[in-house]
Amino acid sequence: MPAKSTKQRITEAALQLFEENGFHAVTVDKIVKESNTSKGGFYHNFKSKDELLYTIHDSFITYVIDKAAEAHASYHTPAEKLYETVRSFVKMFEVYRAHVTVFYQESLYLSPDYFDSIKKKRDIYKDMMFSVVKEGKERGEFRDELPVPITSMAIFGMINWTYKWYKADGQYSVKEIADIYADLIMQSLLTEQARKEPAYQRFFLRTNRVM
């Protein structure tokens, strides 16, 4: 396999430094030192420190949208789509934890043009969630008394917040966390009737499981 390019080394070093210290606390000199290159090398690969922050944001949100689109295309009912979207998002933490952290922690510091570009993509993702919840209500799978925006943002909150506490070497694996979140969300969204139907049982955790 080919050695990592300078650009890649810079990105990886920056990702880790930004995650740990925040965008503003990390100097270009530190990134340069950590990635074994030079000021010149850095500015040869990136127009600015801002552009670097942007590429980190963009690669992440693009990936997430792709995954969500995949879940939408592969499954038929809103309940299934939501279940798979939630699970695939949480599972993504394994690889993209640092990206997620930077994305939600540092997006305030994107310069205006970059910010707008990222916001557009973030809104696409948000709209996908909104429409799944909406569709689920219309089809009678999800409870009618739940308003779409609040419910959707509650789901986002639950899954996104994970970046604040998840540790790769913690007690629970990403897959376990994903299953628990999916269960919680399904339990609270599905109607009384839907929850009883056999077809929906696969969304729930098995009971009497040893913790």
Added chain:
Amino acid sequence: MPAKSTKQRITEAALQLFEENGFHAVTVDKIVKESNTSKGGFYHNFKSKDELLYTIHDSFITYVIDKAAEAHASYHTPAEKLYETVRSFVKMFEVYRAHVTVFYQESLYLSPDYFDSIKKKRDIYKDMMFSVVKEGKERGEFRDELPVPITSMAIFGMINWTYKWYKADGQYSVKEIADIYADLIMQSLLTEQARKEPAYQRFFLRTNRVM
């Protein structure tokens, strides 16, 4: 009523500026200008910009812990305690939205000593949530298959994330949001049996409500 003290004017100006722009993007000069004082006035009231950030953190977390302790003391069952804690936390957004934002967005930039002090208090709050969920499982109110830490953090995520999108002039009031969150959480935590009992119905949204 007495005129606002310089210290108070500084704190309020800083709060708003930090919320909108982030700690590092706000200079002491800007805070000074916005609060109609001077560099001298600022450094007379605060040891450093870091100390200012700390006092904002501390006043918020202290308030939140007090509220949670109140809910614990006033209610008997874990389900009731959780229900009231969630609702009181969300309702707090009305007054403390800026504090919440700064708390979750900028705590990375607290200097080590201040950070430790805040972390201790945050852990107290976290432990209160953990023990309510744990107690609820032990008493058979909450589903046994849900692990305490993940479930607790999921709840925190749902409610804390609100700072990312809540607007005072939005479609939903804080009280409505609080009721919806409380419903979602109760629906997903309560056991099948508990959910049916009349005593627990008050936790849920009324159905057929017009949205």
Added chain:
DNA sequence: AAATACAGACTGACTGGTCGGTCTCGAGTG
């Protein structure tokens, strides 16, 4: 008079970005 509260010019450290220069490597040429 002593302490407190504040004003605002100033300082020094730090940081993002620049710029002239060097190194490497593959294509073209004889």
Added chain:
DNA sequence: CACTCGAGACCGACCAGTCAGTCTGTATTT
């Protein structure tokens, strides 16, 4: 094959601006 040469990758000293914090001085209160 030996040689040239240009392009892109990379280097690092340096610059100009910025910002937290200081210091000297003054007004007000006790």
